[in-house]
Amino acid sequence: MLRVQPVKLLPCICLIQDEDNSDCLTDGDTETYWESDGSQGQHWIRLKMKRSTIVKKLMIGVETSDDNYAPNRIVVMGGELDSMVKLNDISVNDGFSGDLTVLENMTQHYPYIEIRIKDCKDDGIDTRIHGLKIKSSQERDLGLNRDFFTPDRLVRYPRLETVDPEKLYRRSLALYRFVSLLDSVMHYMVPKWEFSLGSLNCLEEVKQLLPLSKKRMGLIEMCLKESESPRPSSMPKLYINRRTATEHRTDPTKDPECKHAIFTQIYEGLKPRDKYEKPLNYRWPSKYDQWWECKFLSEGIIDQGGGFRDSLSDLAEELCPCSADAPVALPFFVRSPNQIEDTSNVNRDVYVPNPSCMEFAKYEWIGMLMGACLRGKENLVLDLPAFTWKRLVGEKVTWAQDYISVDSSEVKLLESIESISLDKASFDENFGVALTWTTVISNGQTVTLKPLGEDTAVSYEERHEYCRLVRETRMAETTDQENAMRLGLLKVVPQAVLDLLTWQELEHRVCGNPEISIEALRKTTYYEDLEQTDPRVKYLWDALSNFTNEDRSRFLRFVTGRRRLPAPLFLCPDRGSDTVDALPESSTCSNTLYLPTYSSAKVAEEKIRYAAYNCIAIDTDMSPWEE
Numbered sequence: 290m291l292r293v294q295p296v297k298l299l300p301c302i303c304l305i306q307d308e309d310n311s312d313c314l315t316d317g318d319t320e321t322y323w324e325s326d327g328s329q330g331q332h333w334i335r336l337k338m339k340r341s342t343i344v345k346k347l348m349i350g351v352e353t354s355d356d357n358y359a360p361n362r363i364v365v366m367g368g369e370l371d372s373m374v375k376l377n378d379i380s381v382n383d384g385f386s387g388d389l390t391v392l393e394n395m396t397q398h399y400p401y402i403e404i405r406i407k408d409c410k411d412d413g414i415d416t417r418i419h420g421l422k423i424k425s426s427q428e429r430d431l432g433l434n435r436d437f438f439t440p441d442r443l444v445r446y447p448r449l450e451t452v453d454p455e456k457l458y459r460r461s462l463a464l465y466r467f468v469s470l471l472d473s474v475m476h477y478m479v480p481k482w483e484f485s486l487g488s489l490n491c492l493e494e495v496k497q498l499l500p501l502s503k504k505r506m507g508l509i510e511m512c513l514k515e516s517e518s519p520r521p522s523s524m525p526k527l528y529i530n531r532r533t534a535t536e537h538r539t540d541p542t543k544d545p546e547c548k549h550a551i552f553t554q555i556y557e558g559l560k561p562r563d564k565y566e567k568p569l570n571y572r573w574p575s576k577y578d579q580w581w582e583c584k585f586l587s588e589g590i591i592d593q594g595g596g597f598r599d600s601l602s603d604l605a606e607e608l609c610p611c612s613a614d615a616p617v618a619l620p621f622f623v624r625s626p627n628q629i630e631d632t633s634n635v636n637r638d639v640y641v642p643n644p645s646c647m648e649f650a651k652y653e654w655i656g657m658l659m660g661a662c663l664r665g666k667e668n669l670v671l672d673l674p675a676f677t678w679k680r681l682v683g684e685k686v687t688w689a690q691d692y693i694s695v696d697s698s699e700v701k702l703l704e705s706i707e708s709i710s711l712d713k714a715s716f717d718e719n720f721g722v723a724l725t726w727t728t729v730i731s732n733g734q735t736v737t738l739k740p741l742g743e744d745t746a747v748s749y750e751e752r753h754e755y756c757r758l759v760r761e762t763r764m765a766e767t768t769d770q771e772n773a774m775r776l777g778l779l780k781v782v783p784q785a786v787l788d789l790l791t792w793q794e795l796e797h798r799v800c801g802n803p804e805i806s807i808e809a810l811r812k813t814t815y816y817e818d819l820e821q822t823d824p825r826v827k828y829l830w831d832a833l834s835n836f837t838n839e840d841r842s843r844f845l846r847f848v849t850g851r852r853r854l855p856a857p858l859f860l861c862p863d864r865g866s867d868t869v870d871a872l873p874e875s876s877t878c879s880n881t882l883y884l885p886t887y888s889s890a891k892v893a894e895e896k897i898r899y900a901a902y903n904c905i906a907i908d909t910d911m912s913p914w915e916e
Contacts, residue, residue, distance in 0.1 A: 314421040319350060322417040324358070325406070329414045332406040334421065338399060342425045347392035349404065350420030353384050357413030360406045365392050367399035376402070383410075388422060394575070396506045434458075444895075445840075447903040468501045475504055496684060496791055505789050512783045513664055518572045525569070525581040527558040529600060532587065538607060538618045551603040552619055555581070556654060571661035571781045578666050598667065601658075605670045608655070609640045611854075620646045621655065621770075623732045625674060626696035636694045637849070637877070638856075639674040641731050642770035649773040656681075656777020659799045663782055668801035678792040680771045681778060688760045695731065699763065703756045713749040722746040728759045730766045738762060805841040805854060807834055814858045817881075825884040826860065828893035835894055843901040849880045860884060872900045 313321035325332040366373040406416045438454040533549035583596035607618040622640040674694035693700045726742030738758040747755045849856040863885040871885040887893035
C-alpha cells in the first residue's frame with residue numbers, strides 16, 4: 290500500500306513515497322538517509338511547490354558506499370500531476386558521493402516536481418537518499434498594495450522617500466499594466482538567432498523595466514537554447530606553468546610581452562593547430578561546464594574541473610587584480626582614475642580598458658569568454674564600471690550619469706568650469722594659464738584637444754567648448770576596445786539576449802554575485818579603540834548577519850567605496866559625540882566606520898542599513914545611486 294508522508298521545506302511541501310525515516314531528508318545529517326520500500330524503478334519523491342516559486346537548484350544527497358542502494362539513473366518531472374513533462378534525465382557517475390544537482394536554473398513555476406529513481410547501481414531494488422536541498426526564487430507577482438510604500442519599506446530606495454506614497458502606488462499600477470501588455474507581445478519582437486545582427490531598439494527606452502517581465506527570462510533561455518552548438522568532440526588539453534605565471538604577476542617588467550602569463554598560455558594553447566581544426570565557438574549547452582583541461586607543470590593535479598576553474602580565476606586576477614597594491618600583469622585594462630586618485634566614495638575598485646592597447650583580437654576573446662560565462666555556470670570576475678557594462682550591453686551612456694563611475698573628479702571639474710556662478714575673475718583666479726587645450730585619459734596619457742593645444746590656454750569665453758571636447762574625448766577613449774569585446778560577446782550570445790538584459794544582469798551573469806559573507810568580513814576587520822566585546826561591535830555583527838547580500842554590498846561601499854572583498858575595514862568609536870542611536874559615519878579614504886552607541890540591536894540594524902543606502906561619506910552633492 291502506498292503511503293505519503295509530508296515533510297516541510299521552505300519553498301515547498303515534500304511528499305515522500307514512504308513515511309519511514311522521511312525526516313532524514315531534511316535533518317542536515319549526511320550519515321542518515323531515507324530508504325524506499327517498493328518495486329524496482331518505482332521510487333519517487335514529490336515536491337508540491339508553493340505558489341509562484343521557481344527552482345534555482347535542487348539537490349539530493351547520494352553515497353557511493355550504499356552499493357546497490359545508490360541511485361544510478363534519475364528522471365525529474367514537472368507540472369500538474371496529470372500532465373507532467375520531463376525536465377531532466379541524470380546518470381550518476383560511478384563513485385560519486387555528495388550533493389547531486391538534479392535540477393537547475395528553471396525559468397517557470399511547476400506546481401509539482403517529482404524526482405524518480407529509475408534504477409540503482411548493480412540492479413538494486415530499493416534506494417537510499419541522504420538529503421534534499423532546494424534553492425528557489427519567487428516569481429515576480431507584484432500583488433501591489435499601498436502598504437508596500439511605507440517609509441520602513443522604502444529605506445533601500447532613498448530617492449523615493451520624498452514622493453507621496455499614493456503617487457508611488459498609482460505609478461506602480463500603471464507600470465505593472467504596461468509590463469503586462471509588453472509581455473503579451475514580446476515574443477513577436479525577438480529575432481531568431483540567424484538574424485541576430487538585428488537589434489530590439491524599440492525596447493531601449495524601457496530596458497530598466499524589463500526585470501519586471503515574467504516572460505523575458507523564458508525568451509532569453511529560448512534564444513540561448515536555439516543558438517547553442519554541440520559540445521566539442523574532444524576537450525582541449527593545456528599545459529600551464531603556474532610558477533612562471535606567478536613570477537610574471539609579481540613583477541611584470543621581467544616579462545614585458547606577457548609570454549608567461551596564464552592569459553597568454555591559455556590563449557595560445559587554444560589556437561587551432563592546423564587548418565582543419567576549428568576554433569572554439571563557446572556556444573555550448575550550459576551543462577558543458579569544463580571548456581578545457583589543465584595540466585599544471587610540476588604539479589600533481591588531475592583536472593576534473595577544479596583545474597579549469599582555477600585557470601579561469603587566475604586569468605581574471607591577471608586582467609583585474611583584486612588587491613589595490615598588486616601590479617596589473619596584463620596590458621588590456623588599467624586602473625580607473627577613481628581607483629588611482631582614491632577620491633571617489635564609490636567605484637574605487639574598477640578597471641577600464643586600456644586606451645593605448647590595440648590587441649583587438651585578444652579583447653574579442655575576452656568578450657567570447659564573457660559570453661561563455663553568460664551561457665554557462667562559470668564566472669569571469671572583471672571589475673568594470675557601469676559605463677563599460679552599459680556599452681557592452683548596448684545601453685545609452687551619458688557624461689553626468691555614467692562617466693562618474695570612471696572618473697568622478699573630471700566630471701565634477703567640468704561641472705565647476707561650466708557653473709553659472711563662475712564669473713571671469715573667478716575663472717582666471719582658479720585656472721589662469723594652467724588650463725590648456727589638453728586632457729589626461731585613463732592610462733595617464735595627455736591628449737591634445739586641438740592643434741598646439743598644449744601651449745594654448747583656455748579663455749573664459751572658450752570654457753564651454755573646452756568642456757565639450759573633453760567629454761567627447763574621454764567618453765570615446767575606450768570605444769575601440771569595448772567594441773572588440775562586444776564583438777566577441779555577440780559571437781557567443783545572440784543580439785536579442787543583450788537587448789533583453791540590463792547592464793546589471795549582464796555583470797551578474799558574467800561575474801557572478803559578489804558574495805560578501807560574515808566570515809570574510811570578519812577576516813578583514815580591524816578594531817581601533819574598540820574591543821570585540823564592546824556592545825557596539827556586537828550590534829554591528831548582529832545587524833550584518835541579518836542583512837541580505839545586497840545590504841552588505843551597500844554597507845561595504847558605504848565604508849570603503851568598494852563592492853567586493855578583499856577590502857580592509859577599521860572600526861572606531863563615534864567621533865566625540867555622546868548622541869545615542871545616531872547614524873554611523875564613514876571615511877572611505879581610510880576605510881573607517883565610526884560607530885555610535887545604540888540602545889538595542891534592532892535600532893543599530895535600522896540605522897546602519899539606512900546609512901548604507903542613504904548616506905554619502907565624502908561629497909554630499911554626489912549621487913552614487915545612478916546605477
